[in-house]
Each structure stands twice: as structure tokens, then as C-alpha cells.
Amino acid sequence: MSNVPSPPSARILVLGGGPTGLYAARTLAAQGLQVTLLEKEPRAGGLATAFNHNGNWYDLGVHMLHEFDREIFHDIRDNIMGEERIAVQLDSKIRWAGSFYRYPLQFGDMIKGIPPLTLARCVLSLFSTQLWFKLFPKTPINAEDALIQLYGRQLYEFFFKDFTMRYWGFPTTELDAKFITTKMPRLTAVDVLKKILAKIGIRDNRVHAVDSALSEETLHYSRTGAETMTRRLAAYAQSLGATILYNQDVNSIENAGGRITAVTSRDTTTGVLTRHPCDYCINTIPLPLLVRKMTPPPPPEVLASCDYLKFKPITIHGLLVHKPKCIDGLYIYYRERIFHRVGEPKNAGLIVNPPDHSVLIVETTCEMDDEKWRVTDAVKEQIMTDLEIEKICTRDQIKEWHLLQAVHGYPIFRLGFEPHFQALKSHVDSFPNLRTAGRQGAFCYPNMHGAMRQGATSAKAVTGQIKIDRLETMPVPIQESMPQVLD
Numbered sequence: 001m002s003n004v005p006s007p008p009s010a011r012i013l014v015l016g017g018g019p020t021g022l023y024a025a026r027t028l029a030a031q032g033l034q035v036t037l038l039e040k041e042p043r044a045g046g047l048a049t050a051f052n053h054n055g056n057w058y059d060l061g062v063h064m065l066h067e068f069d070r071e072i073f074h075d076i077r078d079n080i081m082g083e084e085r086i087a088v089q090l091d092s093k094i095r096w097a098g099s100f101y102r103y104p105l106q107f108g109d110m111i112k113g114i115p116p117l118t119l120a121r122c123v124l125s126l127f128s129t130q131l132w133f134k135l136f137p138k139t140p141i142n143a144e145d146a147l148i149q150l151y152g153r154q155l156y157e158f159f160f161k162d163f164t165m166r167y168w169g170f171p172t173t174e175l176d177a178k179f180i181t182t183k184m185p186r187l188t189a190v191d192v193l194k195k196i197l198a199k200i201g202i203r204d205n206r207v208h209a210v211d212s213a214l215s216e217e218t219l220h221y222s223r224t225g226a227e228t229m230t231r232r233l234a235a236y237a238q239s240l241g242a243t244i245l246y247n248q249d250v251n252s253i254e255n256a257g258g259r260i261t262a263v264t265s266r267d268t269t270t271g272v273l274t275r276h277p278c279d280y281c282i283n284t285i286p287l288p289l290l291v292r293k294m295t296p297p298p299p300p301e302v303l304a305s306c307d308y309l310k311f312k313p314i315t316i317h318g319l320l321v322h323k324p325k326c327i328d329g330l331y332i333y334y335r336e337r338i339f340h341r342v343g344e345p346k347n348a349g350l351i352v353n354p355p356d357h358s359v360l361i362v363e364t365t366c367e368m369d370d371e372k373w374r375v376t377d378a379v380k381e382q383i384m385t386d387l388e389i390e391k392i393c394t395r396d397q398i399k400e401w402h403l404l405q406a407v408h409g410y411p412i413f414r415l416g417f418e419p420h421f422q423a424l425k426s427h428v429d430s431f432p433n434l435r436t437a438g439r440q441g442a443f444c445y446p447n448m449h450g451a452m453r454q455g456a457t458s459a460k461a462v463t464g465q466i467k468i469d470r471l472e473t474m475p476v477p478i479q480e481s482m483p484q485v486l487d
């Protein structure tokens, strides 16, 4: 097949430079392939990054690497982070009913912490729920169904119901059950009870939550925070031959003859459009954005599905406080405050200047243009009040206040989203030379190691496709050697 590019000359584009895109580029470049990554921001990292203000680093939500994927972890440890990596013991807590608990919840803590009558009700309700669903199996549709099947009605009402509403801004009955089964960390305390029930033959095995963190685990971080890993990953990919173009906002994705043929990006600093002809493409930018930017556009019903895949924006408050240490642990989850999590990365080794100060990363979810996104005075006031109530710091101790925001924070698994996701995915899959992956591109919840694994898998799929294309008869790809500046 003379018209099909041979592997070294096949032009591969990666859209988006978060962990997924960077790892895809790293994997392809390591094989000697010609890969160009387009990232709209001036830096690599996506959500997994940090910003420097007046010499201190503020994470866009504290990011630490898990070891679950050993191959990825060894690569990051041995080839990428080098001496900048710090190993740190997970120390995360949850503030619940006036006390602190280790997070994920431990069986012993739970027994000690819940009032005996409530605990008895929770156990009884878990027991009866397990029995009920064993006798009358039912696939959960929404998050309420799934949580009740997993934890029993009492624990659901006590622990999850209000918090989920506050976090998402809509009731658990409108959240898809898939969120619970693919994202929400399991309560190990409940696992223990379930094991006991299983021993006496009472167990509903149909609904599972995920292991997103272990109660005792080593995490990996750096003295400059979350930016190190992705900065070094980008540099490593470049050292292997990948080209990374920053400030390139993907503007349109051309297709012809059933293949993606070129991507045009707009330079966010100059406005100049550049056309990048390609033979293969890995997408990691938000899936609905990708589909909307396709030209010629997809059928109207596919385009309509884009409206059903939405993302929850995040506003992170990075505070420099005049207090050497503010919380006990790496981060604490709060259920009754304006923020849902406060992290203190100094406790994981972040360097803070001056040394008698600390950095707090205060996380909130919001809606575009609501008061938490706009950060009104009332919101700031509430944050300071809540920090004081929790004895984290006083308002006088806050010396600098920095805002870190992301529009595409959390994919929203709103009830009924799945067929629309499938419609977009099927459309993308109809192009053999296009892959979509990662938190935004596959509309899912990987941690960084999972995102990098998806990047590696997409890279492998592309190399597989290159081989297939070389064996099969296919239309002549348009061969234009260099990107063309359009205006």
C-alpha cells in the first residue's frame, strides 16, 4: 500500500496536554513516531497542574500520584520525576458529625464515632437492604437507588443524601447510578459488614463502588506541587522527539472519506490559525467540544447529543496563610461547609515561603457564572467564616488569596446522559484514525495513573491502526508535509 504513510512518516496529532495526552505523546514518541500535541494553555498538565504566585505553588486541587498502575508508576518514578518526587503517606480525613475520621472510612472508626442507636439502625438497614435485593434483584437507575443498595437506606440518609445534593446542585435521584459505581470511593467499613453478611449467605453482589484510594497508601508528590509530574512528562516526551505546541486552541477538525484529515488551531496569543494535516488523531479535549468542532459536521441528532454531556466547573481558592501548619493531614473532606475539601500540601513536602506560612487549597464546585464561580464578597466571607469555625485559620492570617478555576472540572453523569454519550462515542469510533480518551475525551473519572494508562492504550491503538492501514487498501491520504498558517 504505497499511499499509506509508513509508521515513521505517519503524522499523529494529540489534542490536549493533560496527563492523558502527554502520556500518549510520550508513548508514541518512544516508538519513533511523528507526534504533535496541541494544548490551548501556555503550560502542560490540564487539571493536574499548579500555578506560581509570588514564589509559591498552588495546585489546581491537590494532586498526588497513586501507585495502583505499577508500570505507569515505575515509568514516572524512574524516567520522569527523578529527584523531584516525594513519597508521602496518605493521611486524609473526613469531618463528619462533629468528629474527624480517616478517609476512606474505617470500620473501627465508624463504630466508635456513630451514636449507638444510629449505628444499630444503619446496620439493620444494611442487613435488610442486602436481604431485599438478594430476593428481588434490581439494577439501580439513579444514584439514590445505587447508594441504598450499597449502603442501606439509613446510612444513605445519614451520610450521602444531603452532601450529594450540595456537591452536584441536584438531587441524588437525578444523578446516574454509574457515578456511584465508577467514581465514588467505597466505604471499607461497609465492606466489612457486607463480608459478615456474605458469610451467612446474605449479599447482593450486583452493585459495586470503586477503590479510588486505600486507607493506607503511599502517594507521590513534589516540593513544587502538582506541576512537577506533568511538566517533566512533557519535557520527557519532547526529549523523545514529540512536538508540543502551547497556546493552540483546537478550532476545527476536518474529516473526509471517513477519516480525520487535519486539525486547525488558533493561537490564543496572536489569533493566528494554523492547519495541521494528520493521518491519526488522539483526542483528550472534552468530547462534546470535539464533536461540535468537526467539519463537515456530524448528523444533527449526534450534534444534539452534545448538549447532554455537561461538566461541573471548579473554583479553587489558593490561600497563603501566616500559620506554619493549619490542618492535621494532607487533606480533609467537609460535608457541611461551603468548601468540600481543604488540602495543605506543605504537609506533603511543598516548599512554602516564608517558612512560617502555609498554603491552603480550598476546593468548591460551582456553576458557570454563579456566585461561587464569580467569587462574590459573600462567598469569600462564607469561606473565611467556615475556615474559622473549623479552626483551620483566622481571616487575619490569610495573606494572599489566589483563584484557580477550570470550566471542565467534573463530568456530570446526569440521569439519562448515557445514550447521548454512546451517540458521540459511536460517531467518533466511526473514524478509524481517531481515538478519544481521558477525563474529558472519554467523559469519565480516571485518576492521573488511569488517565495516563488511557493515553498509553490510545497510543497502542493508533500503532495497531497504522499496521492495519498499511495492510488494507485505503483512499489516498492528503499528503501535506508542513502545517499551514492560514491567517
Ligand SMILES: Cc1cc2nc3c(=O)[nH]c(=O)nc-3n(C[C@H](O)[C@H](O)[C@H](O)COP(=O)(O)OP(=O)(O)OC[C@H]3O[C@@H](n4cnc5c(N)ncnc54)[C@H](O)[C@@H]3O)c2cc1C
Pocket (backbone or CB within 6 Å): 015, 016, 017, 018, 019, 020, 021, 038, 039, 040, 041, 044, 045, 046, 047, 048, 060, 061, 062, 063, 064, 065, 066, 248, 249, 250, 251, 284, 285, 286, 289, 314, 363, 409, 410, 437, 438, 439, 440, 441, 445, 446, 447, 448, 449, 451
Ligand atoms: C480537584 C481535583 C483533584 C484531583 N486530585 C487527583 C489526585 O490527587 N490524584 C489523581 O491521580 N488524580 C486526581 N484528579 C484527577 C486528575 O486531574 C485527572 O485524572 C487528570 O487530570 C485527567 O487528565 P486528562 O488529560 O484526561 O484531562 P485534563 O487534565 O482535563 O486535560 C485536558 C487538556 O485538554 C486541554 N484542552 C481543552 N480544550 C482544548 C482545546 N480546545 N484545544 C486544545 N487543548 C484543549 C486542556 O487545557 C487540558 O490541558 C483530580 C481532579 C480534580 C478535579
